[in-house]
Amino acid sequence: MVTHYVDSEVGRLGTVLLHRPGPELARLTPRNNDSLLFDAIPWVARAQEEHDAFAAALRDHGVEVLYVAELLAETLAVPAAREELTGSVLADPRLGDTLRRRVADHLTYLDPAALAEVLIAGLAHEELHTTRSRPGGLVYTLMDRHDFVIDPLPNLLFTRDSSFWVDDRAGVTSLAMPARRRETTLTSAIYRHHPRFVGTDFVYRPDLEHLEGGDVLLLAPGVLAVGVGERTTPAGAERLARQVFAAGLAHTILVVPVAQERATMHLDTVCTMVDVDAVLMYPNVAHSLMAYTVVAGEDGEPQVDGPAPFLRAAADAMDLDVLRVIDTGLDPVTAEREQWDDGNNTLAIAPRICVGYERNVETNAQLERAGIQLIRISGSELGTGRGGPRCMSCPLVREPLATVRPA
Template sequence: MKEKSAAFSVTSEIGRLKRVMLHRPGRELERLTIDNKDNLLFDDILWVEEAQKEHDAFADLLRDNGVEVVYFKNCLSHILKDENIRKSLLEDVIALEALDIPLSMALLSELMAMPSDELAEILIAGLTKKEALQILSPCTSLVLNSIGDYDFLIRPVPNLYFQRDPYSFVQDGVVVSVMNFEARKKEPLYAKYIFENHPYFKGLKIFYGTQSRDTYPYHIEGGDVLVLSDKVVAIGISQRTSAGTVQIVGSRLARSSSVKTILAFDIPKTRAAMHLDTVFTMVDRDAFTVYPGLSETLRIWELNYEEDGTLTSIKEHSSLKECIKKVFDISNVRFIETGGGDPIAAARDQWNDGTNTLALEPGVVVTYRRNVASNRALRENGIKVFEIKGAELGRGRGGPRCMSMPICRENIHK
């Protein structure tokens, strides 16, 4: 990683992207089978080598546009070099796997002696009973006796390439997520250890995710968090983020940042609209992609806070467009509809993340090439579109925004 000066600064969705966190998909995706894909939150099985090529091309496109790419796995491997950090993280991971004490102790002993890069691979790709028996000393374990050779002692985290969800950078701090589904609960755990222990992240504010109350059922996921400006953050009330958490996070941000307004978007609680950024993203200073019909069914509340985090008002808005005009203090807002507004094209593109754009700077975005109608609509509205292949990556139900977490953007509000 490069210099640490101004390393963390995300005050908008569209400021020129300077630094981003990615995870290159790996062996964890090879763990997907027709039998376990649903529990691991996948609709299909990916061709891993092709997904890696697509992801590498995505990372290269970002670099070609002046973006520094930081890899999550490298950060995890780095902190695992410290014996105390390694032991603490492993104890937390093993506790989540509900192993018996003899097996836990035997597994901990072997993993403590493993090179950090190999251990990072296991924490991400998982460890089966068959693989564990190759390294474990004999132990009296009911778990080992009762599970099959290909059952997991440490479960994989195949959704990790969707780096948007386990945490959200807001200004000079981060909201560490509390994931709704069991399959993703270890991702924010790894992220929290990185942010608390990696020297690059020293001094990073953690707004949410470290206090005793920051756990089930107070869910929040990064795909529901949109940093609209240095004063306004939108958060979806969704399948994966609860209304109570929105209010708590708003208070924390108000106390520790310049954000004093939260827009709470109540979106459909469905797989196709799992996060706010699957139906609504910002692409320019006055322009947003939006799934057709959302503005007619959406409920949206404006929450205003004092400097000390006290909530002073909650106001429901009847019009998404008028709400955006008010909080941005602008006279006109452009909504660019997914699929160009055609209901069939919109439904097809929505399933393939046509609304899930990643802004490189105002009016410049990255999208999947397959979303032809949506990309055409963006260009017709003056948006420059960089297209990437996503035939395999998109099978996981996430687009360019889902796969990336900006760490630093240029401040457009100066």
């Protein structure tokens, strides 16, 4: 078993989990892109080129890149995992008994790689072959030919949302949107059954209150910020606080209300860390964002204080005089445009080194003026699902920050 460990947003990145976009993106049409949470229909081949360039940039900086589809295929070679994951799709109450038997029969004959592709890309009505002796039943007959027997998971691209790590423990999240909830079924199975992860301890599970990884920032060892808004509920933030306090993984949780809007669906759409003492923030909220400070009481109950300005509360929790702020954009209009285009959603691969979309010209210039080395990647197609480099990556190993101080 490999030791996985993450105690910050900016410690040197050693290993990361990505999902290379594939046939699941080709399932998006004008009929379903809204329900599948995409703002446009991506050009799949170009999205793959962009993602390959992102992965290559990480490898060029010494990062080990793991892929969800490959890990899933290897996981499905484990009989218990195969039974668990096929059972999860067959439990869908939409199927009915006859179609469920037909789907079970179809899945039985797939090898692990082919089964992994179906679990990610889905199974279309027209791909399930029926005969008089092997009928699909009433449910299949009444389905539209464009419908899916097993829904695709185009948002699997954003691996940050379905899991995160705090020290050596994995948090498999509870996704709020119905179109995404099966993603954590796959992630959970990988972490529990794949030989690389066997023995992993968990700090969060999908059956708990809604909590998404894009809302969880590891500001410093022992200090977490959790956004609550469109996707993560206050109950989810409280549950995470209880879990990390009980495990001794943190001493302070900052709970940060975020506007419940598409443009600010997660905390990391308005704030990401680029150095041990610096954040990139959307200026429209930088000085109005508030935080509630949660610590463990003597009886183990979370104790809540605040609200206070987020930047002040974060600096205090991180034992800093001040938390430096780098603004998204330059003027209000540019800031709004570049925040929408995930200008805030950078991935730090080491202190003062981060990856960002090249299209956010002013934000990138601001970062470089502040002494941050920027690795630019293209995101014209990857960004159609509203997510940037941080959203597309789940760090599994980072160099501990225990002895690192601001430059």
